[in-house]
Amino acid sequence: MNISPSLIALNNIYSEYLKIIIILGTLGVLIGIALHYLLIGPNAKKLGQLKPDLKRLTLLERVTHFIRMISCIFLTITGLGFAILNFNSIGISYKPVYNIHILFAMLFGLSSLVSLIIWFKDSFFQRYDWQWFKVMGGYLTRKEIHPPSGKFNAGQKAFYWYSTLLSILIITSGYILVYNESFSLEALIWATIIHGLGSIALIAGVIAHAYLGSFANPGTIGTIFHGKVAKEWAKSHHPNWYQELR
Numbered sequence: 001m002n003i004s005p006s007l008i009a010l011n012n013i014y015s016e017y018l019k020i021i022i023i024l025g026t027l028g029v030l031i032g033i034a035l036h037y038l039l040i041g042p043n044a045k046k047l048g049q050l051k052p053d054l055k056r057l058t059l060l061e062r063v064t065h066f067i068r069m070i071s072c073i074f075l076t077i078t079g080l081g082f083a084i085l086n087f088n089s090i091g092i093s094y095k096p097v098y099n100i101h102i103l104f105a106m107l108f109g110l111s112s113l114v115s116l117i118i119w120f121k122d123s124f125f126q127r128y129d130w131q132w133f134k135v136m137g138g139y140l141t142r143k144e145i146h147p148p149s150g151k152f153n154a155g156q157k158a159f160y161w162y163s164t165l166l167s168i169l170i171i172t173s174g175y176i177l178v179y180n181e182s183f184s185l186e187a188l189i190w191a192t193i194i195h196g197l198g199s200i201a202l203i204a205g206v207i208a209h210a211y212l213g214s215f216a217n218p219g220t221i222g223t224i225f226h227g228k229v230a231k232e233w234a235k236s237h238h239p240n241w242y243q244e245l246r
Contacts (some may be wrong), residue, residue, distance in 0.1 A: 007186060014192075036216060044217070045218050045239075048218020049219075050231075051230060052222060052229050052233075055228055056151075061118060062225070067110075070104075073109060080103065110170050112163075125154065126150060133154055137153060146236045166198050166202040169198040174191075217237065
């Protein structure tokens with residue numbers, strides 16, 4: 001069928017070790033998060049007790065983030081179901097789950113495109129971002145360290161590009177798998193591998209992103225709902241952005 005033996009071997013390895021990769025990519029991150037919280041703990045606890053009074057996210061940003069977040073949750077549940085479960089054996093029809101997956105895939109694609117546009121300008125790295133990387137944002141010490149940061153710190157910028165690249169790969173490969181009649185078997189094999197590994201990598205990144213935007217940084221999680229942060233929070237975590245606002 002004109003498929004290279006190396007691609008067949010790669011597909012066999014992917015199929016055989018997929019469940020192990022899923023476990024390492026999800027439970028591994030969760031274990032890392034638990035250890036971080038126990039050994040280092042949240043950053044600047046007192047900032048989480050302050051009243052949010054400074055607007056950080058617009059309504060469009062919050063709605064886009066919310067749709068992308070909900071889409072990720074449903075895509076993760078249904079996607080892991082495809083990879084791990086035998087639907088027939090547990091009395092669940094495959095087709096409805098597939099339709100749910102496709103629905104949220106479209107919402108994910110749309111929200112990813114909007115997020116790419118609205119946060120593009122703020123996600124370019126600046127010279128001062130190197131100082132954030134040098135201390136890893138202060139996440140590896142109990143001491144409070146607040147390196148220079150614009151509206152998004154260097155870690156958030158890195159996640160933006162990381163999630164954008166993976167989203168493009170996942171959406172493109174997913175499109176190939178849905179409209180499989182239009183593509184060669186070799187393309188379908190590549191799409192399957194890229195879609196699976198890319199999704200696992202994104203899920204792991206999203207779990208870490210959710211932790212850093214909630215328990216690790218008190219006073220942050222509410223931003224995605226009301227769009228505001230405390231002035232002291234902004235001054236500590238994003239000093240350059242705070243000065244720009246002033």
